[in-house]
Amino acid sequence: MKYFDVFNGDADGICSLLQLRLAEPRDATLITGVKRDIALLKNLKVAAGDSVTVLDISMQKNTVDLQRLLDEGAEVFYVDHHQAGDIPQHPGLTAHIDLDATACTALIVDNLLEQRFHLWAITAAFGDNLTEVAEKLARQEGLTHSQMFTLKQLGIALNYNGYGSAIDDLFYHPADLYRECVSFESPLDFVDEKSQIFSTLKEGYQQDMDAAQQAPFIYQNDKIAVLNLPAEKWARRVGGVFGNEMANRYPDRAHAILTPINDSAYVVSIRAPLNNRHGAGDVAAQFATGGGRAGAAGINVLPENAVAQLIDALKQQYQ
Numbered sequence: 001m002k003y004f005d006v007f008n009g010d011a012d013g014i015c016s017l018l019q020l021r022l023a024e025p026r027d028a029t030l031i032t033g034v035k036r037d038i039a040l041l042k043n044l045k046v047a048a049g050d051s052v053t054v055l056d057i058s059m060q061k062n063t064v065d066l067q068r069l070l071d072e073g074a075e076v077f078y079v080d081h082h083q084a085g086d087i088p089q090h091p092g093l094t095a096h097i098d099l100d101a102t103a104c105t106a107l108i109v110d111n112l113l114e115q116r117f118h119l120w121a122i123t124a125a126f127g128d129n130l131t132e133v134a135e136k137l138a139r140q141e142g143l144t145h146s147q148m149f150t151l152k153q154l155g156i157a158l159n160y161n162g163y164g165s166a167i168d169d170l171f172y173h174p175a176d177l178y179r180e181c182v183s184f185e186s187p188l189d190f191v192d193e194k195s196q197i198f199s200t201l202k203e204g205y206q207q208d209m210d211a212a213q214q215a216p217f218i219y220q221n222d223k224i225a226v227l228n229l230p231a232e233k234w235a236r237r238v239g240g241v242f243g244n245e246m247a248n249r250y251p252d253r254a255h256a257i258l259t260p261i262n263d264s265a266y267v268v269s270i271r272a273p274l275n276n277r278h279g280a281g282d283v284a285a286q287f288a289t290g291g292g293r294a295g296a297a298g299i300n301v302l303p304e305n306a307v308a309q310l311i312d313a314l315k316q317q318y319q
């Protein structure tokens, strides 16, 4: 019988698995990827009786492969807070799904473990941008302001590490980051004893954001800005976060951040104006590989010759 631990490569995925394995150590094969890679069950081969833990990836987006694993006789333990679709009624499946806007996977695990590794769960909540939830839990836990700030920085840093179009773009492979963290019951001890990792993540984030400030506009007026980042690893990491930063700074303007993924195509982050948070998903959906929510959306592969079409779609929506 084999064990597989499958987890999203962001802060929430890592901190969810950490808590489970601190509680119940297990020699498992780790399966993870960049944050945007949620098709993690796709290549998983199991035998009857194998045990698969799945954390922080949408069940709806993995429904075909989940059903296959169950049909092949695996026992699946699934915890998540994204769209689940129809949860299979199968004796091999144990599912803990909570779609509440104040939930994240690490907080669901935290409840299952009766808050045993609570500070890791709070770290994840900061990473998943549940700032108010995380601050409230930190206060209830009696953390000092400086401890709370450390967990917030760590959550943001672990989360940022997951961004990129391929593993090679990341500061650390998420599985390596998990292995570094899992010997610490408290994230405060991790930060003290692995200060080199913490500062690589923190400083990397800041350097990427500073570099992005130099990005040239390829289209700009008072309603729309389209920016072009260079074909560099840092640019593939920072696109979405930089889009959020621009949206905060220019709340009446829609933004599209284009980053080359090869000689003839871009990956695109689209952000609706903060003061008019709709339409981003509609703009993205006009392209074959586009999708997302009203306020924040993206296109995985935008051919070079479709850039003009994207600008037109933004004008239609926001001008």
Ligand SMILES: [Mn+2]
Binding pocket: 012, 013, 056, 081, 104, 105, 128
């Ligand atoms: Mn999450």
